Amino acid sequence: MGRTCGRAGGEPAVRKGPWTLEEDLVLVGYISQHGEGSWDNLARAAGLNRNGKSCRLRWLNYLRPGVRRGSITPAEDAAIRELHASLGNKWSKIAEHLPGRTDNEIKNYWRTRIQRRPAASAQQQQAYHAPATAAAIAASEGASSSSSASASHGSSAAGDWWYVEPNHPEQGADRSQKSVAAAAAGVDSGSASSALTRRDSSATAGDGYMKTSYSDRYYSELSSVAADGVKMVDAESFWNVVDNFWGTLPVPDATF
């Protein structure tokens, strides 16, 4: 698949678009062994038919250990508002105050949730007094500790790369993401999408979620990666594959 790169003669066009699981693994594997370095060189050396920018973006926003996936919590929402009021559209600066969140994620959140629907979000904000600092956010979320996925990744502290946590109940049904539930119901990857439409009462929100836009694709690609033919995997199976992969790598030099 995307790794047809760097062949002599007839240099293929640089790949664009969504990253595949294989590309992710190649990138993670390479960085774990060699560190980040120059992105253009890294892309070439890793054998990824991607430009350096694309690799950097993918790593920083999604693959880098510690990246936090899942819904923005009310505490984070309040912090974003407060920080945006003082910093403006300095997304990277705002992101510095929100551990594990990326500028891209915050930017998207601001544009789609706050800017577009200020009233609703303002109401939500009222229920949570703005902590506005990383420490305050951590404190406010502390006990319930929804920030780390149940499927954590040991020493790499990779967080929940592809899984969106179900556990921000205070936010209500933010979005109907629900594939792990379907996995539990025995739905395979091929039919997952249609089986998970809104009116499928057997797969309603509220239990295990996964980001839907990626879940099916990853599941299907994962099925070709997993030795035992896992298809529609649950979180545990998914992490088994990832952990096995990490287990094949040497201890990284880079400071993750």
Next chain:
DNA sequence: AACAACTCCAACCGCTATTCG
């Protein structure tokens, strides 16, 4: 059930800032 409209977000694009020779 089918379709249209809407929502969300991953990824790209273009520009600026920084680093390096």
Next chain:
DNA sequence: CCGAATAGCGGTTGGAGTTGT
């Protein structure tokens, strides 16, 4: 100091998924 290369940032978009009719 200058120019090229690289990294970083913010804006924008395409497409998948969700919701409403």
